[in-house]
Structures are given as C-alpha cells and as structure tokens.
Amino acid sequence: SYELTQPPSVSVSPGQTATVSCSGDELGEKFVSWFQHKPGQSPVLVIYQDYLRPSGTPQRFSASNSGSTATLTISGTQSVDEADYYCQAWDSTTAIFGGGTKLTVL
Amino acid sequence: QVQLVESGGGVVQPGRSLKLSCSATGFIFSDYGMNWVRQAPGKGLEWVGKISYDGSKKNHVDSVKGRFTVSRDDSKNTVFLQMHGLRAEDTAVYYCARDNIAVVPSGAYYYYMDVWGKGTTVTVSS
Numbered sequence: 001s002y003e004l005t006q007p008p009s010v011s012v013s014p015g016q017t018a019t020v021s022c023s024g025d026e027l028g029e030k031f032v033s034w035f036q037h038k039p040g041q042s043p044v045l046v047i048y049q050d051y052l053r054p055s056g057t058p059q060r061f062s063a064s065n066s067g068s069t070a071t072l073t074i075s076g077t078q079s080v081d082e083a084d085y086y087c088q089a090w091d092s093t094t095a096i097f098g099g100g101t102k103l104t105v106l
Numbered sequence: 107q108v109q110l111v112e113s114g115g116g117v118v119q120p121g122r123s124l125k126l127s128c129s130a131t132g133f134i135f136s137d138y139g140m141n142w143v144r145q146a147p148g149k150g151l152e153w154v155g156k157i158s159y160d161g162s163k164k165n166h167v168d169s170v171k172g173r174f175t176v177s178r179d180d181s182k183n184t185v186f187l188q189m190h191g192l193r194a195e196d197t198a199v200y201y202c203a204r205d206n207i208a209v210v211p212s213g214a215y216y217y218y219m220d221v222w223g224k225g226t227t228v229t230v231s232s
C-alpha cells in the first residue's frame with residue numbers, strides 16, 4: 001500500500017523559515033494537500049493541488065511537489081503556526097495521510 | 107457560512123454498532139462528495155471512507171471494509187457513517203470533511219478536503 005513519510009517533529013525559531021517534508025514513491029506524479037491541525041480543533045486545509053492556498057491561508061505558507069518529495073514552507077514563522085501538519089495524497093480511490101509533523105516554534 | 111457538524115459519538119462495547127451523522131449547512135450539499143477521517147488517541151489522521159456527490163460511489167479504507175459504510179441523505183443535508191463490529195482500535199475522534207473538486211491542466215479531476223467539522227468522539231470499551 002502507498003505510504004507518505006514525514007519527519008515526526010520540526011523546530012523553528014520565531015521569524016525563521018520552517019520546512020516540512022513529505023515523501024512517497026513518485027509523489028510528484030500525484031497532487032498533495034497540506035493540513036494544519038491544532039489540539040482540540042478541526043484540521044484546516046492550508047495548501048491544495050501541491051501549491052495553491054485557499055482563501056484564509058496566510059501568504060507565508062508555500063509548498064512544492066517534485067520527484068518523490070513534497071515540501072511545505074512557512075516563511076517568517078509565527079507562534080500561531082505551532083501545530084501538527086499532515087500531507088495527503090490520493091492513491092487511486094484511497095486517501096493517504098502522512099504520519100504528521102509536529103511543528104514547534106521556540 | 108459553510109459548516110459541518112458531527113454527532114452520534116459515544117462509548118460503545120466491542121462488537122456493537124454505532125451510527126455517526128454529519129450535518130451540512132451553507133452550501134449545496136448534493137454537489138459535493140463527503141469524507142470521514144479519524145484520529146485515534148496520540149495518532150495521526152486516517153481516512154476512513156468517502157461517498158461521491160450522487161451516492162453512486164463509496165470507498166473505504168481496508169481496515170473498515172465490511173464493517174463501516176458511508177451513506178448520505180440529501181434531503182437532510184447529512185452524511186452518515188454506519189459502524190458495525192466495533193473494535194478497540196476504532197476508538198478515535200471522527201471528522202467529516204467536504205470533498206471539493208478542481209480540474210487540473212490535464213483535464214483530470216482532483217479532489218481535496220476543504221471544510222472539516224469539529225469531530226465526534228467514539229470510544230470502544232467494555
């Protein structure tokens with residue numbers, strides 16, 4: 001079965017750039033969504049179709065997808081960005097989520 | 107305002123059944139497919155299943171096939187998750203999520219989960 005692999009944790013200082021990776025076999029051939037999930041809240045779509053931002057997603061969020069790796073980048077990271085981040089892609093008719101990355105802003 | 111509200115969670119014994127509901131407001135429900143996604147305690151997100159906008163296609167993750175079924179009632183703007191033969195490992199917060207669609211440059215369709223509910227908690231325990 002298809003798998004997406006993310007680092008369990010990433011740490012970043014406020015104002016710096018955070019990058020979260022998501023790897024999978026020929027992932028660049030699929031479209032990737034990214035979700036932000038804070039404790040006790042609903043997951044929030046922050047990126048879809050590899051790099052598009054829904055209205056409401058701050059411009060500091062950007063993303064790319066090529067080869068076997070998709071990357072979420074947060075420029076000028078703020079404390080409010082501290083959350084779990086999940087990548088997601090479709091493998092035929094099955095949605096696959098990465099294991100999630102806990103972003104700590106310290 | 108686009109909103110999804112889940113209900114029906116609770117504590118249930120192993121082997122029993124439970125039916126979750128997700129009520130939608132603020133958009134034309136019959137135009138959208140709907141997903142169920144769960145998060146077990148201390149774990150990540152896991153997709154459970156999906157129903158197409160017209161109810162003609164249903165897909166479920168292998169771990170729930172034969173036990174869980176997604177259905178919908180457009181007259182009530184509601185999607186359901188019927189769960190049978192519940193196991194301890196089904197304990198989770200269950201979210202419903204709207205399936206939005208984009209047409210990509212190749213002309214193919216791409217689905218993404220753009221609106222999520224707050225979730226309902228299912229605990230399977232004796």
